Amino acid sequence: MVETKTVKFDKPVVNGSVKVPGDKSISHRAIMLGSIAEGRTVIKGFLDGEDCLRTIEIFKRLGVFIDRIGTDVVVESPGIRNWKTPTEELYAGNSGTTARLMLGILSSSTVTSTLTGDESLSKRPMKRVTIPLQSMGASISGGEYLPLTISGSMLKGIDYTMPVASAQVKSAILFAGLGADGKTSVRETAVSRDHTERMLKQFGATVEQDKGTVSIQGGQVLKGTNVTVPGDISSAAFFMAAAAMIEGSEVEFVDVGLNPTRTGIIEVLRKMGAKVEIVEQNGEIGEPYGIVKVSHAPLKGIEISGDIIPTLIDEIPIIALLATQAKGTTIIKDAEELRVKETDRIAAVTEELTKLGADVEATEDGMIIKGPTVLSGAELKSYGDHRIGMMAAIAALLTDGPVQVEDTSCIAISYPNFFDHLTKLVLNGDQE
Numbered sequence: 001m002v003e004t005k006t007v008k009f010d011k012p013v014v015n016g017s018v019k020v021p022g023d024k025s026i027s028h029r030a031i032m033l034g035s036i037a038e039g040r041t042v043i044k045g046f047l048d049g050e051d052c053l054r055t056i057e058i059f060k061r062l063g064v065f066i067d068r069i070g071t072d073v074v075v076e077s078p079g080i081r082n083w084k085t086p087t088e089e090l091y092a093g094n095s096g097t098t099a100r101l102m103l104g105i106l107s108s109s110t111v112t113s114t115l116t117g118d119e120s121l122s123k124r125p126m127k128r129v130t131i132p133l134q135s136m137g138a139s140i141s142g143g144e145y146l147p148l149t150i151s152g153s154m155l156k157g158i159d160y161t162m163p164v165a166s167a168q169v170k171s172a173i174l175f176a177g178l179g180a181d182g183k184t185s186v187r188e189t190a191v192s193r194d195h196t197e198r199m200l201k202q203f204g205a206t207v208e209q210d211k212g213t214v215s216i217q218g219g220q221v222l223k224g225t226n227v228t229v230p231g232d233i234s235s236a237a238f239f240m241a242a243a244a245m246i247e248g249s250e251v252e253f254v255d256v257g258l259n260p261t262r263t264g265i266i267e268v269l270r271k272m273g274a275k276v277e278i279v280e281q282n283g284e285i286g287e288p289y290g291i292v293k294v295s296h297a298p299l300k301g302i303e304i305s306g307d308i309i310p311t312l313i314d315e316i317p318i319i320a321l322l323a324t325q326a327k328g329t330t331i332i333k334d335a336e337e338l339r340v341k342e343t344d345r346i347a348a349v350t351e352e353l354t355k356l357g358a359d360v361e362a363t364e365d366g367m368i369i370k371g372p373t374v375l376s377g378a379e380l381k382s383y384g385d386h387r388i389g390m391m392a393a394i395a396a397l398l399t400d401g402p403v404q405v406e407d408t409s410c411i412a413i414s415y416p417n418f419f420d421h422l423t424k425l426v427l428n429g430d431q432e
């Protein structure tokens with residue numbers, strides 16, 4: 001049954017403090033590295049989103065013990081070389097991160113397994129990962145898409161220049177390189193999120209980073225450790241945009257991740273004219289996080305292109321909505337990767353914003369948005385994509401009539417309590 005929600009507010013203002021759930025990218029990696037490592041890993045702040053739960057299920061099938069103690073997730077692993085061959089397929093659900101990173105991990109393990117995914121994931125390109133892995137000697141059978149069968153083997157290190165800026169490709173190669181013979185280097189044209197590099201170090205690995213090249217020496221054995229996951233800035237971005245767009249709004253984000261490879265949204269908000277204050281910053285070792293306050297100010301259109309794109313790739317749907325409220329033209333370029341996410345996000349965003357009355361044109365690698373426009377209620381679709389679903393719900397803060405969002409259950413992939421937080425921030429706004 002597809003869950004449809006009608007979202008309606010009467011001249012809302014968003015206000016108050018919110019602690020968004022744990023970062024999705026970091027939560028996946030904490031389970032993965034905790035399972036590769038020998039011994040016990042305790043994860044605080046883990047995201048209970050559906051994608052991350054898929055990653056947990058996969059490692060349980062490989063013989064890793066994973067359980068909860070209160071809100072912590074505890075991983076007890078015999079180490080990657082002692083996993084058991086799974087009796088069932090490894091199902092990655094909707095999660096590109098799970099599928100692509102697992103390809104790298106499983107290639108250097110000692111087990112044979114088949115990775116599968118849902119309908120959307122089974123249409124997402126995997127060759128970007130399987131080609132470099134196969135050149136390391138990985139045994140992967142299948143084609144461009146899932147399902148793929150991986151027989152773990154002894155790999156050899158490579159020196160690889162990535163054709164696309166992708167943290168998933170980089171991470172898959174680094175994970176494979178960890179178990180390979182010799183050194184593996186990955187060269188990036190634009191810097192993508194570096195959570196894998198940071199966390200490998202937390203688990204005791206030596207990782208070299210030099211001007212866009214990351215290198216790892218194979219044969220390093222990791223030891224379990226404790227990991228704290230900060231709030232996901234990609235989730236916070238929805239309420240950051242709401243606060244920036246709606247007059248009288250101010251929202252504070254507590255313990256939100258501030259890794260510079262992810263904070264493109266803050267730069268964009270500031271350039272567009274919103275008030276963004278970093279009240280406090282912590283966590284120099286591991287992942288930086290802090291308190292961020294965003295408040296409304298008149299917005300103007302800007303160009304968003306080049307090296308900043310990988311630092312805000314997942315925020316582009318909500319940035320597009322933001323641009324409908326900015327004066328002038330916003331041009332988003334160099335973001336063709338959006339076409340191969342959970343859905344084609346360029347097509348989906350253009351179609352849904354147009355239904356609301358926005359002036360949006362899709363281009364091959366982005367969008368051109370003219371603003372400001374008055375938006376009207378409409379019937380929108382999420383396309384089963386959590387980020388499109390949340391963008392549609394936030395749009396309801398701007399429209400006169402209700403916005404009906406078809407298929408909202410996908411929001412649980414990255415932000416299970418999204419609607420509770422939305423209601424809370426609007427209620428606080430009412431009380432001001």
Ligand code: SPQ
Nearest residue numbers: 025094095096097165166167168169314341342
């Ligand atoms: O995991 P998935 O489905 O690929 O999730 C998305 C998202 O919007 O949540 C992309 F659709 O985030 C990716 C992100 O776009 C998560 C990610 C990571 O954790 O390494 C990296 C980015 O993808 P890529 O292809 O640029 O490496």
